[in-house]
Amino acid sequence: MPFSQSGVLVPRSSDDPVVASAWERFLQHQPLAGEGVRGVVLASWQRCRSEAVDPARHSAPGAEAERVRQIQWQNRDLCGAARPALDGLRDILRECGTLIMLSDPGGTILQLNGETKARSVGEKINLASGGCWNEDVIGTNAIGTAIATGAPVQIHASEHFCLDVKRWTCAAAPVLDPFTRTLLGVVDVSGVKETFHGHTLGLVVAAARQIEGELARRDVALHERLLASAIDHFIRYASDYVVLVDGRGRIVRTSVNAQAAREMHDVRLPLLQIGNQVPGLNLALSDVDRCCQRTEWLRPEWLHPVKDRDATLGTMLVIPLGAQRNRTTISPLPKAATKLAGNDPFSEIIGASEVLAATKARARRIAPLDLPVLLLGETGAGKELFARALHRAGTRVEAPFVAVNCGALTRELLASELFGYNEGAFTGARRGGLPGKFEQADGGTLFLDEIGEMPLDMQPHLLRVLQDGVVVRLGDTRERHVSVRVIAATNRDLQNESAAGRFREDLYHRLCAVILQLPPLRDRPGDIEAIVEHLNGKLARKYGCAPKQLEPAVYQALLSYRWPGNIRELQNAFEVMFALSEGDVIDLSLLPPSIAQARSSLPISTSASMPASFGRLDEMERQAILGAIASAHGNVSMAARTLGISRSTLYVKLATIRAQPGNSGSGI
Incomplete structure (x- = not known):
C-alpha cells in the first residue's frame, strides 16, 4: 500500500533506500506517486529544481575571512544571546560526534562547535564558519530548509538534494525576533548519518526557544533604558511627529501625528508601526550600508542618537510639523471629517x-x-x-x-x-x-x-x-x-x-x-485601554451598576498579554472579571488563568522596584516616577495611573526633575 509521510516531522532512517530511489526518479522528472518522501522534503526538492541547484555540487560556498568577521559583528547580539544555549547543546552532545552551529538569516554559519574529527569531515563540504547553507546554493539541508519554511526541520541522509551532502544528517530550528517575529538566524546540529537520532530536533527547538527568551530579556532591559533616556524628547517635541527606534532599527514608540507627517513631508507610512524596522537605522550596520538603505524621504537632520552614558541605544526620528500645525488650526473641516464627526459607520x-x-x-x-x-x-x-x-x-x-x-x-x-x-x-x-x-x-x-x-x-x-x-x-x-x-x-x-x-x-x-x-490586537496594544474603557461603560449599563476601577497591575497585565483570541477574547475576559468583582475594583485575583500565567512569566523589571535602602523623599519620588515611565514603555497616561496621579501632575513633576542640577543632558 503506498504511503505518504507529508505530516512526519522526524525522518526514519529505515526509509533511506526508498528516498534515495525517489531522488533519482525526481532528477529524471519521473512521477513520485506512492513514494515515501516527506512533504517538506519534496517541496524543498521542487524549490531546488526551480532555482537550478546543481545536485552534483560538492560543497557550500564560503565567504572571505574579513566578510565572515563583518557578518559576525552585525549579528553580535544574536551570537551573545545564543552562547548559553549552544554551550548547553555542546555539553549534551559532547560524545555524539556532531557539530553545533548558529547561522544568520541568510544561512551563513556564524559559530560552529564540535569535536575535531567531526569538524574535519565537515570542512570537506564547507560545513564551517562562513559556509553558506541556503537552499538556493546547496539544496535541501536543515539550515536552508528551516529558513525557507520558517519552521523546525530534520533532514536525513538521502533527503539532502546535493549528492556529497547525503552522508550527513541534520536538524535545525529558526530563531525569531521576539519583538517583530522576523527571522534572526538558525540553530543547527549536524553529523554524519550514523549519528542520526530522532530527539535531536527537540533539542534544537528547545535551544532556539532559549535563545529567543534571552533576546526578549535583553530587549526588555534595553527598551527600558531607551525609553527612560528618550522621554524628554517626547515632551520637548510634543507638537512634532516623533518615532523612537532601537539599535536594530525597530520602532519602539511613536507619537500621534502620523497623518500630519504624511501630508506635510510625504513620509512613507504605514511603515512606521510599532515593531517594524526602519531601513537605514540599524546601528549594527556600517555607516555606508545604513546610508545605502535609507529611504529618500528620511532626512539626516531629523535623526538624533539616543545615548545612555557612552552607549548609543537607538535613534530618535523627529519630523517637524510646526508649519502644518499653524495651517490646520485655521482650515475648515473637510466634508468627510464633518460626516465622521456625526454618525460614523465605523464608530463601533x-x-x-x-x-x-x-x-x-x-x-x-x-x-x-x-x-x-x-x-x-x-x-x-x-x-x-x-x-x-x-x-x-x-x-x-x-x-x-x-x-x-x-x-x-x-x-x-x-x-x-x-x-x-x-x-x-x-x-x-x-x-x-x-x-x-x-x-x-x-x-x-x-x-x-x-x-x-x-x-x-x-x-x-x-x-x-x-x-x-x-x-x-x-x-x-x-x-x-x-x-x-x-x-x-x-x-x-x-x-x-x-x-x-x-x-x-x-x-x-x-x-x-x-x-x-x-x-490583530497584539499589533495595536495602544488601543487596549480605549477598548477596556468602552467595555467598562457598556457592561455597567448591562449590569445596572457604576463602571469598575482597574488596578494599575491589571491594566499592565492586559497590555502585556498577546491576545491570541483578539477582541473577542478581551471582551470575554473583561466581562468575566467585571461580573465576578464584588466591589467597584477589579484586582489581580480576577485575572483569567491564561492572562495571569502569561503575566507571571514576564521578566520582572528592576527599574521600577523599590530601592534597597530608603533615602531622601524627593529621590524616592524621582525613582518612582522614572520607574513607572519605564515600566509603561513611555506611556505617560499609564505611568500616571500607576503612580495614582493625573497626567498633568506627572508632566509638572517631570519638568521639576529635569530642572534639577545634574539632570541636563542626562536623558531624564
Missing part, C-alpha cells in the same frame, strides 16, 4: 492606533464601491464589525445586512441556509419552503463568515450566484434573481488553500475583488 470599531486608523481609512474608500470584499484576519479580530460598517457606509445602507457562518453548519444545513428550499425538499422541510440568505439579503449585503470552511462541492453553487445573480432553492427548478453585495471573511490563506485544491481558484478570484487585512 474602537481604537486610534495608526494601523487601525489606516485599516479604517481603506475600508471607508472601499465601502461605496459596491464590489465583493474579502476580509482577512485572525479569529476574533472584528471581521463582522468591519463587515457591518462597510454595509452602513456603502450604497445599500437601507437594505438588509444578513450574516451566515459557513463553518458553523453542516453541508446540508449550509446549503439550505444559503439557497433556501422548497416544501418537501427533505424530511422536516417547512411547509411552503423557506427563502435562503441570498434572497433575504436581496438588495443589501450578505456576510459570509469563515468562507474558507465552505465544503468544496458547494463552492460551484456559490460561484454561480456570484457570477449570474441567480439562486435555485433546494428541491426546486425555478431561478430567482438576486442583487447582493457579498463580503466574505476568513482566517485562512485562501491562496494556499486554492493551491492545495481545497478551495476553488475561480471562486477565490471572484471573492477577492478587494481585500481588507485586519490587524
Whole structure:
C-alpha cells in the first residue's frame, strides 16, 4: 500500500533506500506517486529544481575571512544571546560526534562547535564558519530548509538534494525576533548519518526557544533604558511627529501625528508601526550600508542618537510639523471629517492606533464601491464589525445586512441556509419552503463568515450566484434573481488553500475583488485601554451598576498579554472579571488563568522596584516616577495611573526633575 509521510516531522532512517530511489526518479522528472518522501522534503526538492541547484555540487560556498568577521559583528547580539544555549547543546552532545552551529538569516554559519574529527569531515563540504547553507546554493539541508519554511526541520541522509551532502544528517530550528517575529538566524546540529537520532530536533527547538527568551530579556532591559533616556524628547517635541527606534532599527514608540507627517513631508507610512524596522537605522550596520538603505524621504537632520552614558541605544526620528500645525488650526473641516464627526459607520470599531486608523481609512474608500470584499484576519479580530460598517457606509445602507457562518453548519444545513428550499425538499422541510440568505439579503449585503470552511462541492453553487445573480432553492427548478453585495471573511490563506485544491481558484478570484487585512490586537496594544474603557461603560449599563476601577497591575497585565483570541477574547475576559468583582475594583485575583500565567512569566523589571535602602523623599519620588515611565514603555497616561496621579501632575513633576542640577543632558 503506498504511503505518504507529508505530516512526519522526524525522518526514519529505515526509509533511506526508498528516498534515495525517489531522488533519482525526481532528477529524471519521473512521477513520485506512492513514494515515501516527506512533504517538506519534496517541496524543498521542487524549490531546488526551480532555482537550478546543481545536485552534483560538492560543497557550500564560503565567504572571505574579513566578510565572515563583518557578518559576525552585525549579528553580535544574536551570537551573545545564543552562547548559553549552544554551550548547553555542546555539553549534551559532547560524545555524539556532531557539530553545533548558529547561522544568520541568510544561512551563513556564524559559530560552529564540535569535536575535531567531526569538524574535519565537515570542512570537506564547507560545513564551517562562513559556509553558506541556503537552499538556493546547496539544496535541501536543515539550515536552508528551516529558513525557507520558517519552521523546525530534520533532514536525513538521502533527503539532502546535493549528492556529497547525503552522508550527513541534520536538524535545525529558526530563531525569531521576539519583538517583530522576523527571522534572526538558525540553530543547527549536524553529523554524519550514523549519528542520526530522532530527539535531536527537540533539542534544537528547545535551544532556539532559549535563545529567543534571552533576546526578549535583553530587549526588555534595553527598551527600558531607551525609553527612560528618550522621554524628554517626547515632551520637548510634543507638537512634532516623533518615532523612537532601537539599535536594530525597530520602532519602539511613536507619537500621534502620523497623518500630519504624511501630508506635510510625504513620509512613507504605514511603515512606521510599532515593531517594524526602519531601513537605514540599524546601528549594527556600517555607516555606508545604513546610508545605502535609507529611504529618500528620511532626512539626516531629523535623526538624533539616543545615548545612555557612552552607549548609543537607538535613534530618535523627529519630523517637524510646526508649519502644518499653524495651517490646520485655521482650515475648515473637510466634508468627510464633518460626516465622521456625526454618525460614523465605523464608530463601533474602537481604537486610534495608526494601523487601525489606516485599516479604517481603506475600508471607508472601499465601502461605496459596491464590489465583493474579502476580509482577512485572525479569529476574533472584528471581521463582522468591519463587515457591518462597510454595509452602513456603502450604497445599500437601507437594505438588509444578513450574516451566515459557513463553518458553523453542516453541508446540508449550509446549503439550505444559503439557497433556501422548497416544501418537501427533505424530511422536516417547512411547509411552503423557506427563502435562503441570498434572497433575504436581496438588495443589501450578505456576510459570509469563515468562507474558507465552505465544503468544496458547494463552492460551484456559490460561484454561480456570484457570477449570474441567480439562486435555485433546494428541491426546486425555478431561478430567482438576486442583487447582493457579498463580503466574505476568513482566517485562512485562501491562496494556499486554492493551491492545495481545497478551495476553488475561480471562486477565490471572484471573492477577492478587494481585500481588507485586519490587524490583530497584539499589533495595536495602544488601543487596549480605549477598548477596556468602552467595555467598562457598556457592561455597567448591562449590569445596572457604576463602571469598575482597574488596578494599575491589571491594566499592565492586559497590555502585556498577546491576545491570541483578539477582541473577542478581551471582551470575554473583561466581562468575566467585571461580573465576578464584588466591589467597584477589579484586582489581580480576577485575572483569567491564561492572562495571569502569561503575566507571571514576564521578566520582572528592576527599574521600577523599590530601592534597597530608603533615602531622601524627593529621590524616592524621582525613582518612582522614572520607574513607572519605564515600566509603561513611555506611556505617560499609564505611568500616571500607576503612580495614582493625573497626567498633568506627572508632566509638572517631570519638568521639576529635569530642572534639577545634574539632570541636563542626562536623558531624564
